[in-house]
Amino acid sequence: MRRGWWTEEHDQFRSMVRRFLAAEVVPEFDQWRAAHQVPKAFFERAGAAGITGIAIPTEYGGGGEPSYSYRALLQEEVALAQVATGPLRCHMDIVLPYFLRFADEGQRRRWLPGIAAGELVTAIAMTEPGTGSDLAGISTAAERDGDVYRLKGSKTFITGGLVADLVIVVARTRRDPENRRDGLTLLVVEDGMPGFAKGRNLPKIGLEVQDTAELFFDDVEVPVANRLGAEHVAFSYLGQNLAQERLSIAAGSLAAAKAALAVTVDYVRERRVFDQRVADFQNTKFELAAVATEVEAAEALLDRAIGCLDADELDPADAAKVKLFCTELQGRAVDRCLQLFGGYGYITEYPIARLYADARVTRIYGGTSEVMKSIIGKSIGL
Secondary structure: OOOOOHHHHHHHHHHHHHHHHHHHOOOHHHHHHHOOOOOHHHHHHHOOOOOOOOOOOHHHOOOOOOOHHHHHHHHHHHHHOOOOOOHHHHHHHHHHHHHHHHHHHHHHHHHHHHHHHHHOEEEEEOOOEEEEHHHHHHHOOEEEEEEEEEEEEEEEEEEOOOOEEEEEEEEEEEOOOOOOOOOOOEEEEEEEOOOEEEEEEOOOOOOOOOOEEEEEEEEEEHHOOOOOOOOEEHHHHHHHHHHHHHHHHHHHHHHHHHHHHHHHHHHHHHHEEEEEEEEHHHHHHHHHHHHHHHHHHHHHHHHHHHHHHHOOOOHHHHHHHHHHHHHHHHHHHHHHHHHHHHHHHHHHOOOHHHHHHHHHHHHHHOOHHHHHHHHHHHOOOO
16 A cells, blocks of 8 residues: 655655665675674765765755655665664664754754764663663763763663764763652763773674674763753653654564565465475465555554654654554564474574564563553553
């Protein structure tokens, strides 16, 4: 069924992205998998193609396209190409909005052109070893000392932390025993600042080309000029971008489910068992028909949410519904598709195995499925 927001410009963007992936990612992807990381040069190539800066205003070197639909389309093409682009989605969809919304004019001119060009890679550091979804429990602290903040603490599970040039760190700048959410501030830490250290690339079940790092801050002097927004009120800032963050995860999950369906349809048409194609068994038809129908339903839900996001009308509960539905669908769809590959589905040379491994985390990061259900339950008065 035709997607409501689709235009000729989307067709042109899809074609450009498809050519870019074929030329710049597919030939190198096995090397990235071996290194467990995307090289920094990839971001510059994506910047030169106009990908990294698509949402950045034109006066800062970007494409000036505010609609999230283009970034959703990018995720589809990456999945269908059977590759991954590491922390690129986090860089574009989760971190960039903080710069666009909270940076002052000086900061915009200082950082946005480099982000648009792919010369500056970004990450955001919220999670700590002792805190997960409880952001009010953040203990990494920053004390104001004249024109700088002295930052101490550590973060973990930071997507793109190893390749990042700019890391938005959520730090505690004061404590109020009566209000745990008060006193958080966003500070932009630059790679190379004395006292800022990057730890190991944490080994994971999936997402093998996406580095996930531990970060350490030992009395790092962060200029006050690197503060995003006002002091002490960052908890409210974090909430403002959660809808897009969760929509982004949902878009990636749906893209992966589509890719799983596509590679499985191709496989069952070729694979023969008991002198007939796997595609000819009624069970195969029923399983893939069910997946195709669920994918179509998820696409309708996602597209409706994209329209709401573009109109600045996507509320947290609706974003939670989309993330919950699409990530749970991804898990079911990829599992059912892998089953049709038989033993080959467990071999990592087959893309379905990577899709299976990558699917598990989407029900955890950006808020677990249980957190999403709690948000939705509260929204209906429970």
